[in-house]
Amino acid sequence: MALLNTPVPYPGEIWAVVRFLASRSGPVAYDTLRTFLEPHSRESKKPTTVHYALAALRSLGLAEENGGQGWILAGELAVLSWDDYAAFQRALRSAVLGLRGHQPAETADDLRRALVWSLTRDPFSESFNWTVVDSRHQRDAPDGELIFVNDTRWPPFMAWATSLGLGAPAPHIAQRYIPDCTRAVQQVLEEHLPPVAPADALDVLRLLREHLPVLPGGAISNNLGYGLADERTASAALSFALMRGKNEKWLVLSSDSDAKQPIKVQDPEQSSMRLCSSIARQEAAHV
Template sequence: MALLNTPVPHPGEIWVVVRFLASQSGPVTYDMLQTFLEPHSRESKKLTTVHYALTTLRSLGLAEEGSDGQGWALTGDYAALPWDDYAAFQRALRSAVLGLRGRQPAETADDLRRALVWILTRDPFSESFNWAMVDSRHQRDAPDGELVFVNDTRWSPFTTWATSLGLGAPAPHIAQRYIPDCTRAVQQVLEEQLPPDTPADALDVLRLLREHLPVLPGGAISQSLGYGLADDRTAGAALSFALMRGEYEKWLILSSDSDAKQPIKVQDPEQSAMRLCSSIARKEAAHV
């Protein structure tokens, strides 16, 4: 089932199931999961949230039911997941959805990846979205001419999935709006890949982020869907927003060397021209 179609549970509901499984010393039967997490549904013949959460996790390669009937267990990046580590849950979920670390992208996440690619081409400095705004007027830039969201039932699930993946967030300035704020995902990737207090070439960092977040403009998934970049040194609006937010929150330092040979171009709404950045350094920060 596609992740943006009902009745697929939202990531918050999946986290409840994952957390319970991670807290156990071995496989857990479906009946036990249902008893502890949905006791009110025990007498119902309808499929429950637990059922759909397990089905979703299996489709992403993150849980499996034993063939011997011993129950469900976490697999893949969730196999050794601490029961209280939401950030690790978030990282592994994003890796599974985007098909990182040598995996094939899960077919059930095709619609989610396509929606992420589209919204990450938008400008969080000047645009915010609700369903009324996500219509054909805002999707005419789709390379294949098709709508990213075929109906309004997919918009709400999309916002919860994008938030859980660290690739979107509610607008801080307008109620009931959503922006392509990928700051959390960018912060987590740089925390894992860049040593603290060590300046790195900005173009190398840009390529690193596109490798680990391939739905960003210039990334492999984005390009495969027809969203190319004329210049790979241009960060793009969504990534510029994340980098500048990191600088504002003081966990990133963006520097410009006057004689740098290949600085990247970062969008800055307070400047009339693109801001040039030649090196990026990560400051030591709390685990995210």
């Protein structure tokens, strides 16, 4: 059951099931989940949203049946607080991308491939709807195959990318999507980069590519044929996230004239690439 195929529910619907399970102290029977979350469908014998949400969670290693007693959360969600959406977001991303000991779920193969392709695009200048994707862009994959077989996969892709923090609705054009990975970048740095102390900028790029391997230069991206000519150059999508961090003041990008290996970051306010030798994360609210 591929995550971009119907009738797999969107992440927001999966989150409703996860919240309910997280609010209970023990296993929850399937019928109980349907009673509370889908009371209108209790008389139907057809699989419903709850059924498909549980199947998706199980395929990602994030929920399981507990010896016939009912459903419980598993993996990184096993200790989830019912109101911690950020933790849900991180667990979902780890399961989809095969991080923290997860094996990349086969059900997410198409999603990973679509994420890799989208993150090669330029959020500074591009925004997408299905018409744009179908007519102009998606045929430039290294293997020459279509990224999206048909238009039914585009809406779930936008929903999954946004929930994973690797995309977002365009703020300036209605019904458009941009490959804005700021949320995921912020969460990775919040978790792995000590605050205040400047870190070598190239080390930060390597850290982000390790924990977000669908970024250009990351392992998944490289395996799919989207290599980088120079690891010191931040891709457009990663540059967008770093510049947002700078403008929102939770990142400080500094340049030392004596630095031996500064990175290059795309900056729309400059005619050339911005050189950056160190990156410091500022204290901020948990994300």
